[in-house]
Amino acid sequence: METLRLPLSPTDPDAETLARAAAVLRGGGLVAFPTETVYGLGANALDTAAVARIFDAKGRPANNPLIVHVGAEADLPRVVAAWPDSARRLACQFWPGPLTLVLPRGAEVPDIVTAGGPTVAVRMPAHPVAGALIRAAAVPLAAPSANRSGELSPTSADHVARGLSGRIDMILDAGPTQIGIESTVLDLSMNPPRLLRPGHVSRSEIEAIIGPIGVLDSTADTAGALPSPGLLGRHYAPRTPTECFTGSRERVRELLQKGEHVGWVTFVPDLQGAISVQMPRDPIEYAARMYAELHRLDQMGLARIVVEMPPDTDEWLAIRDRLKRATQSS
Numbered sequence: 335m336e337t338l339r340l341p342l343s344p345t346d347p348d349a350e351t352l353a354r355a356a357a358v359l360r361g362g363g364l365v366a367f368p369t370e371t372v373y374g375l376g377a378n379a380l381d382t383a384a385v386a387r388i389f390d391a392k393g394r395p396a397n398n399p400l401i402v403h404v405g406a407e408a409d410l411p412r413v414v415a416a417w418p419d420s421a422r423r424l425a426c427q428f429w430p431g432p433l434t435l436v437l438p439r440g441a442e443v444p445d446i447v448t449a450g451g452p453t454v455a456v457r458m459p460a461h462p463v464a465g466a467l468i469r470a471a472a473v474p475l476a477a478p479s480a481n482r483s484g485e486l487s488p489t490s491a492d493h494v495a496r497g498l499s500g501r502i503d504m505i506l507d508a509g510p511t512q513i514g515i516e517s518t519v520l521d522l523s524m525n526p527p528r529l530l531r532p533g534h535v536s537r538s539e540i541e542a543i544i545g546p547i548g549v550l551d552s553t554a555d556t557a558g559a560l561p562s563p564g565l566l567g568r569h570y571a572p573r574t575p576t577e578c579f580t581g582s583r584e585r586v587r588e589l590l591q592k593g594e595h596v597g598w599v600t601f602v603p604d605l606q607g608a609i610s611v612q613m614p615r616d617p618i619e620y621a622a623r624m625y626a627e628l629h630r631l632d633q634m635g636l637a638r639i640v641v642e643m644p645p646d647t648d649e650w651l652a653i654r655d656r657l658k659r660a661t662q663s664s
């Protein structure tokens with residue numbers, strides 16, 4: 335299949351381009367589009383055959399449920415069976431924006447979206463193109479990140495094309511995304527609510543609105559029931575072998591001495607010989623650049639990528655989570 339790539343303005347998207355993309359979606363096709371976090375791969379969330387094409391294109395395991403994206407709160411009754419006060423207050427504060435809420439699933443949502451489970455993940459994205467596209471399609475959009483399953487998330491149309499060109503109908507190219515890491519996922523179907531995936535909206539920001547929440551420990555042993563298979567194990571990984579260290583300098587020096595061609599992602603790149611990337615010390619700025627830098631290094635034919643692990647503090651939680659999973663062996 336030929337993948338059509340259409341440019342459009344990130345702030346004032348052209349109605350004709352949106353109408354073309356909406357027609358593809360209404361016809362059961364796949365359109366990659368920008369959100370404020372990463373690019374998503376969208377399909378009509380109410381159309382089982384269309385959603386099946388997402389799993390095919392990504393090579394995604396069928397047991398990993400998808401996030402449903404809505405354009406307005408008026409769409410919610412089609413997607414969720416309950417809208418508790420905690421959801422209302424969080425949406426009021428953080429929507430549109432990078433917070434995904436897991437709630438009891440609405441009757442119209444097909445099994446394939448939720449992996450057969452009783453809950454559905456829903457969010458209202460803040461990117462003007464995402465909002466306008468959902469409204470033009472007039473259906474909620476199931477959209478995982480627009481990458482092959484397990485690989486790095488895409489923060490530009492080039493990243494999407496690298497993984498999915500020839501496998502999807504269309505890419506809407508509105509330039510790089512702003513936030514750069516995937517949304518925070520919060521499970522409101524349990525009491526107390528539980529943070530399933532850390533993201534730009536932090537635990538303390540959520541707790542300021544709804545009180546104490548629990549946190550899924552993705553490094554804990556997984557012998558019990560998996561609350562969300564996609565949130566455990568290896569993910570977000572470059573194709574190049576990638577390692578993460580506190581004190582990565584020694585490791586890079588050792589590899590250089592062995593004559594290895596190494597990429598080094600760090601705060602103070604003070605060794606000669608490595609392909610070094612100097613990262614910002616601010617976690618917001620770091621997140622915005624992280625996937626793009628890893629994509630870039632991944633295309634250089636390096637033997638290895640070494641990443642300096644950022645500090646173990648709350649503000650780095652989401653970034654450390656992604657880096658740990660990029661370097662897990664299974």
Ligand code: TXA
Nearest residue numbers: 371373374399400453454455478479516517562564565
């Ligand atoms: O920022 C984002 O969230 C991006 C953009 C495109 O919106 N989307 C994204 O989707 O990251 P994806 O599929 O790559 O990650 C969604 C995560 C998965 O790990 C999945 O397991 C989890 O959300 N999830 C989806 N539905 C769930 C449910 N009903 N219960 C628990 N976890 C769920």
Ligand code: MG
Nearest residue numbers: 478479480487
């Ligand atoms: Mg993903």
